[in-house]
Amino acid sequence: MIPSDAKVFVIDDDQAFAASLARLLASAGVSVETFGSAREFLARAVAEGPACAVVDLRMPEVGGLELQDELGRSARKLPVIFVSGAGEISESVKAMRKGAIDFLTKPLDEAHLFEAIERGLASDRREREERARRADARQRLARLTRRETQVCHLVAQGLLNKQVAAELGLSEPTVKAHRQQVMAKLQVDSVAALVRLVDLAKD
């Protein structure tokens, strides 16, 4: 089932096809936005909720694969579903290696299309959630003082209080106090949870 807050972007220089695809998705209750070129999409596309892009492989100027590269470099890693007039195998392999959700040929198989869109949106939702958790973790880490941050990272690396104290030139009780402060600020109750949070914030 496609969530109501989800959005599908259709990028195809064949405007008739783009319009028909938008109409099909809309008739299924999916929110759709169409773009006639990759540049237009990159300039204007905005998605609040989960989203994915259905991209024509061949387009003038910026083609589908280039758009995929472009999206991969950006912060917003939108899932891409490729559609192509002809099944170009080498290009499809390239696209899939770069993480494309699927590679479909026109005319599209409806079930396949929706299944791919669902996967794309799910992937994006996961991506969005992870991104949200990461943001939360970073936010919490940002609350730590410089010393607390140092202690946090060393603890996350698995060092004991004594080792941390030696590393930072502090007394063991001081380290212990910092550590309790860190756990409280980060709202974690175990070293394991602290390690996950720090890892999450790294990416």
Place this chain on the structure above:
Amino acid sequence: MARPSRLSGAALGVLFLAVPAAGASLPPARSVLVLYGFDPFAPAVVAFDTALHTTLLAEGPPEVTIHNEVLDPEVVGDPLLQPKLRAWYVVRYGAHPPELVVAVGEMALQFALEGRAELWPEAPVVYSGVDEKVVDRLQPPPDVTGVLRRPGVGETLELALRLLPDTRRVAFFAGTAPVDRAVEVGTRAELERVAGALELIDLAGLPLRAMEDRVARLPPETIVFGVTLFRDGTGRSIRGTEAVHALASRADAPLFTTHAHLVGLGVLGGWVTDYAQVGEQTGRLAARVLGRSPGAALPPREVAPIHPAVDARQLARWHVPESRLPPGTEILFPDTSLWGRHRRTIVSVLAVLLLEASLIAFLLVERRRRRAAEAESRASQERIAHINRLGTIAELSGSLAHELSGPLGAVVNNARAARRLLLQDSPDLKEVRTSLGDIESAADRAGQVIGKLRSVLRKDEFRPGRLDLGRLIQDAVRLVRSEALRRRVTVQVAAGENVPPVLGDEVMLLQVLLNLLLNALDAVAEQPAGRRSVAIATAARSGAVEVSVGDSGKGIPATALEGVFEPFFTTKPHGLGMGLAICRSIAETHGGRIVAENRPGGGAVVRLTLPAAPGQEAAA
């Protein structure tokens, strides 16, 4: 045995004596006595005698009577018998002496002259068939005239050598009768004079059988010649034409003689005496003698005519061309068939006809071969063009699939959308209508692509029509669009202003445009991605339209510029080299031309110039 014979002869004489006596009671007639010194049954003598009689009766006095006497040489030459013969003539003609004596032959003339005082003292003598030499020797008195024989021996031999220039031998035959001997003397003199250089095969005086055997085994390049043969070496009298028949039938060489009546019996020819003619001439002379005024002098002596005559059949047998005949030659027994008479004409006409027929046949065959070659060339050209189109389509297959799958995808999407919309509780019918409209236009688009594809694939004849090249360029660019996208080549189209339509075959010109565009795509393949561009433009030229296809490639090497439109010219590893050759062929079919050049800024440009469709100048 001899005596009873003499007795019976005398009795016969008495009986003969009685006949003129009975005739004596008739009114006196003017009579002519003709004395023959030859065998009276010889064909020459018969011919002579008939003509003489006929002429004399026709031209002489009306009451003339002609008597013929034949002198037997054995009687005349016998000193005992000749007086008896004269005595008999006295008895015979004493009462009514002939008014004129005609003596035929030397012996007859001699007899007539020697006996005239006794037998016919008043009668003038007209001789015939006597050689001039004989007459001169006899020195006849003034009341003797006649027709001199002209032997024609020299002339005949000359004729023989003219007709058969390769002749090296003469086989000469002659008889043993006194006449034969007399003739032989003069003949040998002539032989020596005319043919002295030739080898003489002397058959004179041989028995006829021996002569036959000899002439049957003659060496090549021999002619057979003779004048008279009244008696052969065995002493046997030769009658009529027996000798000629015998020799001609056996001889392995052409036969020549001087007697007209023998030409036709196996004799090739000669300068001949026609005895009927001589008889007529003699008769005429005799008539003039008879009809002369009393006391007038006799007409002067004449010479019998001779003329060249040949037997056409013998000419053919001995392969003598008629062109060797002297002018005026009488040709006896000519081939009277159409073929024979007009052989030369027929042969020339046939030759001309045959030549014409051959020429016509040759031209027909040539024309058929040329047509076949042209048809074959056209067919192979069409096949190559077709293969080229197939190749173009194959090259464009991805592009075409793209062009078709777009509208087909749109159709499918719209149809499904419409169905979904209709399944809703309160269907948005406006949206459904829009879907259906979009389905229609997308399907039309796909149909157009397929139609274009089919027309390109179809093998067709030249079907010109008015064409807007701008639209055709759009079609072509759309067909290569996807391919260009795949290769990251930008294609720019620039339509010129006031470009008139052209008269052309849409498919052929589309093929040209596709070839040029695909070549241009190939040309820029090695350029970096951002610098691959192809530009196609139209421009109006005076009375023509120019389509230029330029590319940003490396250009064409100067050495190759001339050859790019030649068949099998290719720079591509798997190219056939037919693309531009076909383009040129199509351009020429349209009365246009196509050139390739390098652009100053780099890259190549191919310019196709086509004449504008007629009747458009005013509108444009």
